[in-house]
Amino acid sequence: MRSNKKGLIIAALLTMILTIIVVNSKGFEAILYKLVSSKSTEGSRTLLVVYFAQHVWMVFLSSLIAVTLGIILGIFVTTNHGHEFKELLLKTVSLGQAFPSPALLALAVPILGYGIKGALIALVVYALMPIIYNVVIGIEEVPKDIIDAAKGMGMTETEIYIKVKIPLALNVILGGIRTALVINISATTLAAAVGAGGLGVLVVNGVRTFDMVLILEGAIPVTLLAIIVELLLKELQKKMITPQAIDMSH
Amino acid sequence: MIKINNVTKKYGEFTAVNNLSLTVSDAEFLVVLGPSGCGKSTLLRLINKMIPRDSGDIEVDGENIDDLKGEDLRKTIGYVIQSIGLFPHMDVKRNIATVPRLLKWTEEKISQRVDEMLDLVGLDPNQYKDKKPFQLSGGEAQRIGVARAIASDPDILLMDEPFGAVDPINRLRLQKEFRKIQRKLKKTVVFVTHDIDEALLLSDRICIMNQGEIVQLDTPERIVLNPKNDFVKNFFKGEGILTILSRKPAVDYAEPRILDEEPLDENATLREVLTLMLTTGIDKVSLVNGSISWDHILKIAGSDQV
Numbered sequence: 001m002r003s004n005k006k007g008l009i010i011a012a013l014l015t016m017i018l019t020i021i022v023v024n025s026k027g028f029e030a031i032l033y034k035l036v037s038s039k040s041t042e043g044s045r046t047l048l049v050v051y052f053a054q055h056v057w058m059v060f061l062s063s064l065i066a067v068t069l070g071i072i073l074g075i076f077v078t079t080n081h082g083h084e085f086k087e088l089l090l091k092t093v094s095l096g097q098a099f100p101s102p103a104l105l106a107l108a109v110p111i112l113g114y115g116i117k118g119a120l121i122a123l124v125v126y127a128l129m130p131i132i133y134n135v136v137i138g139i140e141e142v143p144k145d146i147i148d149a150a151k152g153m154g155m156t157e158t159e160i161y162i163k164v165k166i167p168l169a170l171n172v173i174l175g176g177i178r179t180a181l182v183i184n185i186s187a188t189t190l191a192a193a194v195g196a197g198g199l200g201v202l203v204v205n206g207v208r209t210f211d212m213v214l215i216l217e218g219a220i221p222v223t224l225l226a227i228i229v230e231l232l233l234k235e236l237q238k239k240m241i242t243p244q245a246i247d248m249s250h
Numbered sequence: 251m252i253k254i255n256n257v258t259k260k261y262g263e264f265t266a267v268n269n270l271s272l273t274v275s276d277a278e279f280l281v282v283l284g285p286s287g288c289g290k291s292t293l294l295r296l297i298n299k300m301i302p303r304d305s306g307d308i309e310v311d312g313e314n315i316d317d318l319k320g321e322d323l324r325k326t327i328g329y330v331i332q333s334i335g336l337f338p339h340m341d342v343k344r345n346i347a348t349v350p351r352l353l354k355w356t357e358e359k360i361s362q363r364v365d366e367m368l369d370l371v372g373l374d375p376n377q378y379k380d381k382k383p384f385q386l387s388g389g390e391a392q393r394i395g396v397a398r399a400i401a402s403d404p405d406i407l408l409m410d411e412p413f414g415a416v417d418p419i420n421r422l423r424l425q426k427e428f429r430k431i432q433r434k435l436k437k438t439v440v441f442v443t444h445d446i447d448e449a450l451l452l453s454d455r456i457c458i459m460n461q462g463e464i465v466q467l468d469t470p471e472r473i474v475l476n477p478k479n480d481f482v483k484n485f486f487k488g489e490g491i492l493t494i495l496s497r498k499p500a501v502d503y504a505e506p507r508i509l510d511e512e513p514l515d516e517n518a519t520l521r522e523v524l525t526l527m528l529t530t531g532i533d534k535v536s537l538v539n540g541s542i543s544w545d546h547i548l549k550i551a552g553s554d555q556v
Contacts, residue, residue, distance in 0.1 A: 149335025152300060152408075153349050153398075154325030167339045 011231040018224040022052045029217060038213040044202055052221055055198035058116065058188050059225075062123035063181055070128050070180070071173070074135025075161065089132065097129040101187055105194050119191035126187055127180035134176025138169030171240040178233040185226040189218070251276050252297060252406065252438065257306030259292055259462075266292040268462035269306070276405070277436040279429070281449040284459035285485075290442045293459070294408050297440065298327045311405065325349055328399035328407040328437075332414040334391050336383040342368075342394055343379040349402040367397035370431060389420035396428060400437070407432075409441045413448065425451055446486060450474070450493035458482055470494060491551055496521035503550055504540035511536040520547060 021028045025048035032038075044051075076082035077089050096104075104125060108118030142165050150164045166173075192200030202218030205211070252274040259267040266289045274280045282290040295301045297308060299320040308315045315323055336345050343364045344351075350360045365375040371393040383391060392413060399407060413421045413428075429452050432439055443449055449456050450470045458465045458473065458481075466478040474490035477483040498520040513536040514523065523535050523542055533544040 143333075143335075145331060145333035145335040146337060147335075148300075149329070149331060150337070150348075152298065152324060152329035152331065152335075154321045154323075154352055156321050159352070164337060168337075 007231050007235050011228050011235070014224055014228050014231075018221060018228065021221055021224075022049050025049065025217075029213065032213045032216055036212040036216065038211050039209070040211050040213065044214065044217060046201075048202075048217065048221070051197060051199045051201055051218070054196075055185075055188055055200075055222070056225070058119060058123065058191055058196060058198055059181070059185050061116075062120050062188070063127060063177075063184055065120070066124045066127035066131055066180055066184070067177055069124065070131030070176070071135055073128075074132045074173075075139065075166075078136055078139045078165075079157070079161075086136070090136070093125075093129040093132050096125040099125075101126055101190055102193065105190055109194050114195040116191070116196045118194045119188070119196035123184055123187055123191070127184045130176045130179040130183070131173075132176075134172050134179075135169070138172030138176075139165050141172065142168045171237055174233060174237045174240060178230060178237065181229050181233065182226050185229060186222055189222055251309075251311060252440065253307075253309040254293075254297070255307040255309075257293075257296060257308060258304045259289075259296055259301070260304050265462050267296065267303075270462070270464060271306075272457060272464065272467070274438055274440055276438055279432055279439045279441065279452055279454045280457060281453035281455075282440065282442045282457045282459060283446065283449040283485075284444065284465075286444060288459045289462040290444075290459050291410050292462075294410055294440060294442050298324050298329060298408055300324075325352060325402070326404050326406070328402075328404045330395050330399045330407070330409045330412040332411040334395040334412075334415075336386075336391055336394060336398070338383050340383075341379065342381050342383070342386075345383070345394060346379075346398045346401050348398055353402055355402075363401055367401050370400075371397045372427060373397075388416050389424060392416055392424060396431075400431075400435070404437075406438045407440070409439065411443050411445075412441075414443070414445070421448075428452070446490065447493050450490055451497065458485065470497070492521055492524075495519065495524060495547075495551065500535075500542055501537055501539050503546065504537045504542055505546055507534075507541050507543075509534060509536035509541045513538045520550070523547065 025044070028048070029044070073089060077086040101122060104122045105118065108121050112118040112121060146164060146168070147160060150160045155163065188198050189200035189203055191198045192204045199218040199222050202214050203222075206214030206216075206218065252272075254270060254272040256269050256271055257267055258265065258269050268289075270289075270293065282293060284290050292301070296303050297310065297315075299315055299318075310323065310327070337348070340348075343361070346364045346367050347360045350363055355363070364379060368375040368378055373390065373393055378386075378390070378394075383394075386394065392415075395412065399409075413424050416424060425448060431437075441452060453470055455468060456470050456473055457467045460481055466473055466482050468476075470490070471494055473482065474486060474494050477486065496519050499516075500514065500518045500520050500523045501516055503520065514526070516538045518537075520542075524547055526535055527533060527544055527547075535542055
């Protein structure tokens with residue numbers, strides 16, 4: 001119970017810090033200039049909050065698409081109709097994951113042009129693997145006898161999914177979504193390379209000019225955001241049924 | 251009533267059920283008994299269309315099961331399996347309410363029914379209905395499994411070794427309680443087991459299966475006393491007679507002779523009478539309506555009177 005609360009408290013604390021940084025970016029820059037030496041003196045020309053909003057928006061859109069697509073595809077390949085596509089899908093998404101993300105972004109540019117579209121495609125491809133894998137594993141790990149009982153009581157295949165398989169797989173599915181989101185938050189930094197904006201702009205500019213302040217100004221909010229999302233989703237997962245509860249029931 | 255006509259089920263080259271015919275009457279408790287792999291579970295799963303058959307016909311309550319959708323058929327037949335398969339994410343009341351919910355009963359009717367079912371299986375509704383399956387003991391979970399199977403009041407119950415995973419003491423109690431419930435509610439039960447004592451204790455008739463075929467189908471008494479062949483004889487190893495005696499209330503076999511002794515409890519069975527004789531060395535035992543002698547038990551045990 002105690003450690004339960006601890007996660008939430010840390011998440012709340014970090015959210016406060018992140019809010020202060022984003023809202024009062026000039027003050028944040030001033031602190032950074034005191035801590036690290038830098039050639040520049042003015043920090044970012046565009047306000048941090050603009051990049052932050054772009055970043056969150058891209059994470060939100062790409063995650064929404066990836067979660068929706070991942071759950072639909074993942075569930076589909078566990079059904080009798082989609083079973084034959086399972087291996088193909090899993091191989092394809094792990095290939096997408098293995099492909100270097102900067103290269104994936106670069107390839108998206110000639111097809112979709114500069115801007116958010118190309119970035120979104122690359123981010124979705126990147127986030128799909130953990131989601132699809134966990135949907136498939138979560139559903140396939142639901143004990144056979146429980147499904148047998150559900151079928152034996154007259155549930156249709158759809159009812160078995162809605163009432164039994166998905167609720168019991170939810171914990172594992174959420175784990176996949178959590179991984180995908182954390183990957184996505186940091187991978188969105190690369191979107192700056194194709195002109196889609198986001199906190200990556202600061203990091204990219206900072207790297208180009210060897211400006212530590214700019215790099216940190218972009219990297220710190222990204223890290224904080226990733227940790228907060230990770231903590232919150234972990235708490236949500238704890239509320240779901242644990243695998244032990246499944247094991248102890250038979 | 252269940253009518254099975256020349257039904258065959260094959261898994262590749264292996265014939266699990268071979269051209270089998272069988273009729274189960276209304277309110278009958280039929281136990282299908284046999285070694286593992288004899289096709290008894292397959293037979294059960296053919297009745298509620300959990301698996302398709304290769305040939306033959308099955309009728310449930312006068313209707314050919316091919317005319318019904320699998321899910322619709324299964325909603326009208328209770329089904330209990332050894333591992334119970336309670337839904338771990340639902341509390342006891344939602345588990346019991348599964349079929350009533352599928353049948354779209356009103357919430358009020360469902361809640362009333364859940365309490366009734368818990369009472370029926372001997373669990374206090376207020377204490378149990380909000381528990382999660384992982385908080386239940388094996389015996390409690392199996393009671394909930396039975397309650398869930400009969401919640402929508404199906405006429406027929408299919409049970410696949412339902413008490414197999416329960417410890418011996420609780421198993422005997424569950425068996426006796428369930429037999430009482432079955433008599434009270436007049437359910438037609440097809441009960442699969444490999445436990446001979448369980449079969450003898452519960453059944454109206456026993457169907458002994460081997461290699462996908464029926465070897466003998468008769469009352470437990472007749473099977474024990476007149477085994478059809480060596481397979482049946484070896485299967486029972488002669489021990490069945492004691493269990494048969496434990497089905498029989500001693501008062502039903504009393505001789506008019508009154509003994510000047512404290513009579514045995516009126517629920518005592520012939521087996522208890524025999525045990526008393528063997529442990530104390532007496533050859534006559536007093537009953538509430540007379541008495542019974544060693545010679546008389548020997549006579550009953552060896553005859554069709556049992």
